[in-house]
Amino acid sequence: MVRRRRRQEKEAAPVAPAAAPPSSEDDEAPEELSFGTARAEAEAERKLVGEAARRHRELLKEKRRRRQELFAEQKRRKLLPEALLQELAAAPPARADERSPAAAPDKRPQGVSAKQNEGRIPGQVKKDKAGGTRSKGNYIAVHLKDENLTGLHQQTAKDFIHSQLYGPGTNRTSANEFFSIANKKDLVKKAAVQFVDKSWGLEKKQRATKFTKYWVARKVTNTL
Amino acid sequence: MGEFEVHRVRFFGLVPAGVRCMAYQHNGRRLALARTDGAVEVYNFAANYYMEKVSGGRERGGQGWRLFGAGLSGDITEYDLERLRPARAVDGFGGPIWSMAANNDGTRLAIGCEDGSVKLFQVVPGGGVQFEKNLDRQKGRVLCLSWHPSGTHLAAGSIDFIRVLDVHSGRTAQRIMVNCHVPKSKKRECVVWSIAFLSSGTVISSDSFGRVQFWDWERGTLQDSHTVSSSAALSLAVSEKEDSIVVGTSAGATYQFQLLPVKAGGQEKRWVRTKPFQHHTHDVRAVVHTPTALISGGLDAQLVIRPLMEKVQKKGYDAALRKFTLPHRRLVSCARKARLLLFQFSQHLELWRLGSTNKTGKDGETLPLSRMPEHLLQLKSKGPEHIYCSCVSPCGSWIAYSTASRFHLYRVQHEGDSISVKKVPGVPKLLLPAYQLLCASDSGRLFIASDRGSVHVVQLLEPGGCKHLHTLRPPAGTREAVYLLASSADGNWLAAVSGDWEVHVYSLKHFKHHCTVPTYSCAVTALAIHPTTNNLFISYSDQQLFEFSIPEKQYTAWSRAVQNSGLHKLWLERDSPITHIAFNPKNTSQVLLHDVYMLCVLDKSLPLPDDSAVLVNQSTLKQLSEPARRRQLHAFKICKKFQVGSPLLFADLLDERCLVTVERPALDISAQLPPPVQQKKFGT
Numbered sequence: 083m084v085r086r087r088r089r090q091e092k093e094a095a096p097v098a099p100a101a102a103p104p105s106s107e108d109d110e111a112p113e114e115l116s117f118g119t120a121r122a123e124a125e126a127e128r129k130l131v132g133e134a135a136r137r138h139r140e141l142l143k144e145k146r147r148r149r150q151e152l153f154a155e156q157k158r159r160k161l162l163p164e165a166l167l168q169e170l171a172a173a174p175p176a177r178a179d180e181r182s183p184a185a186a187p188d189k190r191p192q193g194v195s196a197k198q199n200e201g202r203i204p205g206q207v208k209k210d211k212a213g214g215t216r217s218k219g220n221y222i223a224v225h226l227k228d229e230n231l232t233g234l235h236q237q238t239a240k241d242f243i244h245s246q247l248y249g250p251g252t253n254r255t256s257a258n259e260f261f262s263i264a265n266k267k268d269l270v271k272k273a274a275v276q277f278v279d280k281s282w283g284l285e286k287k288q289r290a291t292k293f294t295k296y297w298v299a300r301k302v303t304n305t306l
Numbered sequence: 307m308g309e310f311e312v313h314r315v316r317f318f319g320l321v322p323a324g325v326r327c328m329a330y331q332h333n334g335r336r337l338a339l340a341r342t343d344g345a346v347e348v349y350n351f352a353a354n355y356y357m358e359k360v361s362g363g364r365e366r367g368g369q370g371w372r373l374f375g376a377g378l379s380g381d382i383t384e385y386d387l388e389r390l391r392p393a394r395a396v397d398g399f400g401g402p403i404w405s406m407a408a409n410n411d412g413t414r415l416a417i418g419c420e421d422g423s424v425k426l427f428q429v430v431p432g433g434g435v436q437f438e439k440n441l442d443r444q445k446g447r448v449l450c451l452s453w454h455p456s457g458t459h460l461a462a463g464s465i466d467f468i469r470v471l472d473v474h475s476g477r478t479a480q481r482i483m484v485n486c487h488v489p490k491s492k493k494r495e496c497v498v499w500s501i502a503f504l505s506s507g508t509v510i511s512s513d514s515f516g517r518v519q520f521w522d523w524e525r526g527t528l529q530d531s532h533t534v535s536s537s538a539a540l541s542l543a544v545s546e547k548e549d550s551i552v553v554g555t556s557a558g559a560t561y562q563f564q565l566l567p568v569k570a571g572g573q574e575k576r577w578v579r580t581k582p583f584q585h586h587t588h589d590v591r592a593v594v595h596t597p598t599a600l601i602s603g604g605l606d607a608q609l610v611i612r613p614l615m616e617k618v619q620k621k622g623y624d625a626a627l628r629k630f631t632l633p634h635r636r637l638v639s640c641a642r643k644a645r646l647l648l649f650q651f652s653q654h655l656e657l658w659r660l661g662s663t664n665k666t667g668k669d670g671e672t673l674p675l676s677r678m679p680e681h682l683l684q685l686k687s688k689g690p691e692h693i694y695c696s697c698v699s700p701c702g703s704w705i706a707y708s709t710a711s712r713f714h715l716y717r718v719q720h721e722g723d724s725i726s727v728k729k730v731p732g733v734p735k736l737l738l739p740a741y742q743l744l745c746a747s748d749s750g751r752l753f754i755a756s757d758r759g760s761v762h763v764v765q766l767l768e769p770g771g772c773k774h775l776h777t778l779r780p781p782a783g784t785r786e787a788v789y790l791l792a793s794s795a796d797g798n799w800l801a802a803v804s805g806d807w808e809v810h811v812y813s814l815k816h817f818k819h820h821c822t823v824p825t826y827s828c829a830v831t832a833l834a835i836h837p838t839t840n841n842l843f844i845s846y847s848d849q850q851l852f853e854f855s856i857p858e859k860q861y862t863a864w865s866r867a868v869q870n871s872g873l874h875k876l877w878l879e880r881d882s883p884i885t886h887i888a889f890n891p892k893n894t895s896q897v898l899l900h901d902v903y904m905l906c907v908l909d910k911s912l913p914l915p916d917d918s919a920v921l922v923n924q925s926t927l928k929q930l931s932e933p934a935r936r937r938q939l940h941a942f943k944i945c946k947k948f949q950v951g952s953p954l955l956f957a958d959l960l961d962e963r964c965l966v967t968v969e970r971p972a973l974d975i976s977a978q979l980p981p982p983v984q985q986k987k988f989g990t
């Protein structure tokens with residue numbers, strides 16, 4: 083149906099410019115085309131369109147094939163090499179047997195809790211390996227502590243109180259200023275509470291004391 | 307008296323935590339106080355405001371007679387006041403709990419949670435609480451709660467609104483918007499910090515704009531509004547008769563409102579703001595209205611008790627303002643022979659060696675130090691619990707401390723100038739919990755005060771071990787824990803005081819109970835056994851002093867003389883209890899006592915002052931001639947240099963020529979407090 087519409091459009095297209103002149107000059111008749119040439123033209127058009135569609139289909143098929151191959155390749159890469167699998171299957175069948183029922187329920191709660199944890203807190207990192215087969219024991223499965231919501235609630239509550247009491251809009255000042263103003267307004271005027279901040283130049287003072295010790299020691303050794 | 311070299315120690319960096327909430331028990335006249343670091347203290351008003359019990363824990367906000375606490379951790383904890391620890395905790399399941407209120411009978415407990423729900427719990431007589439039901443839940447955290455005295459309705463304050471809930475049906479009966487009366491330009495969210503429900507149907511709320519508003523809950527209308535300060539009004543308390551309320555603000559001021567008739571003798575009454583007080587420098591987060599006094603506790607770690615003049619019956623020292631900042635317990639232990647001091651903080655211990663000087667000088671001179679005091683060791687305690695008690699042995703080689711659930715013992719080796727610490731393994735489990743620790747004077751034994759009035763005696767073995775020798779128990783059992791211990795210098799006697807105020811003396815040679823001191827009506831604040839005469843010196847919280855002879859099992863003659871003549875009026879009117887008693891090894895009749903503001907040497911051989919004599923006469927005596935001095939000399943020699951700005955935490959006699967005093971200047975504490983609200987003063 084699409085093809086028919088396209089043909090109609092294509093047929094309408096040459097008709098339209100042919101129709102245009104009748105709009106400008108109404109008395110001229112449309113161009114004469116013989117049936118054979120028209121048929122040949124239509125055939126050519128049909129073939130072109132068919133070719134295009136076929137090429138399009140081929141392209142899609144090619145893409146699909148390539149994707150399938152990619153998946154097959156990935157699946158093959160994911161599994162261990164054939165030789166290793168056979169060796170494991172053959173060598174300790176007893177150990178694999180008793181471990182697999184233990185591994186299966188083990189895997190399940192971890193898998194379920196992994197989903198839960200990821201659902202609740204997406205940023206958490208889980209380190210355990212899901213997998214029924216084990217290599218010689220060169221890993222550690224760690225179940226990290228659950229970060230439950232009470233900690234977050236408490237933090238929100240504390241932040242609320244802090245912002246209400248000490249946030250912007252509350253008229254807070256430092257303890258130093260508060261008591262210093264009281265000292266200045268007193269009957270007997272006193273110095274500010276932290277007149278000298280002890281942390282000023284702390285590094286310099288430490289270096290100075292070290293240097294003095296070193297200099298004195300040198301003097302002593304020189305004189306001796 | 308003699309000359310002493312005084313080591314004035316000011317490097318104990320104690321900053322007490324702010325007071326977060328209080329609960330008052332009317333019958334027993336006790337006040338329970340919770341601090342911002344989670345410690346709970348109980349003050350006994352009948353025993354002259356003595357701080358009885360302390361326990362450490364986490365951040366909370368609380369209530370109760372059986373004491374309940376609830377905090378931002380989301381669970382309701384009941385405290386066992388005999389064993390001084392949290393007994394059981396029930397999860398509220400509503401997120402952090404912001405407020406808790408008990409109804410008048412004490413049968414139900416309502417909690418307001420972070421998620422906006424109000425939950426009711428039944429108080430189970432045997433112990434603990436049980437969930438009853440959930441009341442109507444609305445969006446917005448419930449910051450404060452108050453029961454109607456009849457127990458039928460609850461008022462809950464949130465952000466921007468107050469609602470009144472019907473307890474029986476659980477529905478919201480009325481919802482009042484609090485933020486409507488502020489002009490649009492200044493509209494911020496209005497946090498209702500505290501609320502009270504009167505039996506007349508008036509709901510009183512205090513909010514973050516500094517307003518105290520009176521609402522009629524049935525109609526939902528505002529009856530009266532007072533703007534009390536420009537910063538938030540944080541706490542509210544109503545008296546029992548409902549004619550007076552006290553409001554605490556963020557600026558440290560407290561105001562009293564009273565219901566007074568408009569015209570004298572008229573019927574119509576209105577709430578009028580009557581008295582402003584400025585006792586605190588920081589936020590007042592908890593207030594309590596007792597029948598005779600207003601009690602406020604602030605973030606500057608002060609507890610202020612202001613008696614109301616019109617309610618005070620007799621004119622006495624009862625009518626004076628009392629301020630408590632420093633705890634009434636001993637936080638410093640002294641190792642006399644090794645000259646070490648152990649400071650107990652809430653989460654760690656510090657061991658310092660005292661400095662020394664090799665100069666001498668005259669009275670009042672400051673001598674230069676040849677060796678500075680050294681900070682030898684800092685021991686951090688693991689876990690969130692506070693360190694309850696600690697001690698260091700006189701030779702300085704053993705340190706023991708205890709939290710509410712664990713006991714630790716360390717062996718300290720001094721090698722020249724450096725020290726090494728090793729934990730002693732294998733401490734017997736039955737020693738938990740320890741309420742007081744004391745090392746014997748020969749450093750061979752450790753006495754551990756435990757619950758039910760029992761004291762464990764543990765032998766300290768040399769290379770680093772301990773062995774439990776015996777457990778001493780009082781003859782008639784008691785449920786309270788022992789909180790004070792004293793041992794004699796020869797190692798034969800041990801005195802123990804338990805929470806029911808009984809003093810028991812045990813013989814350590816035979817490990818049995820020797821005698822009991824006759825009961826007195828007050829709590830014991832300090833006791834000590836004299837090294838040579840084996841007399842037990844006891845000081846009580848009403849400032850009485852007694853001397854009991856252990857070998858003779860009766861009060862000494864001096865003690866009877868003191869009781870007959872009575873102590874000086876000024877001595878009895880001191881408001882802080884004596885926390886430590888020490889003896890002069892050279893002079894058997896001299897006793898060193900100290901409380902927060904003074905140091906006193908009591909000479910038993912001198913006559914006692916009567917009420918007409920001047921009690922503090924040391925400065926006058928210095929100027930008098932020898933015969934005049936002999937006439938005016940009396941037994942109490944008091945040094946009051948510590949009164950202004952530098953309270954005394956600990957004082958002890960190291961040997962016959964050396965005194966050590968640990969002071970805590972109030973300015974140092976103030977400099978480390980959280981930021982206060984700025985007070986705009988004219989000209990600054």
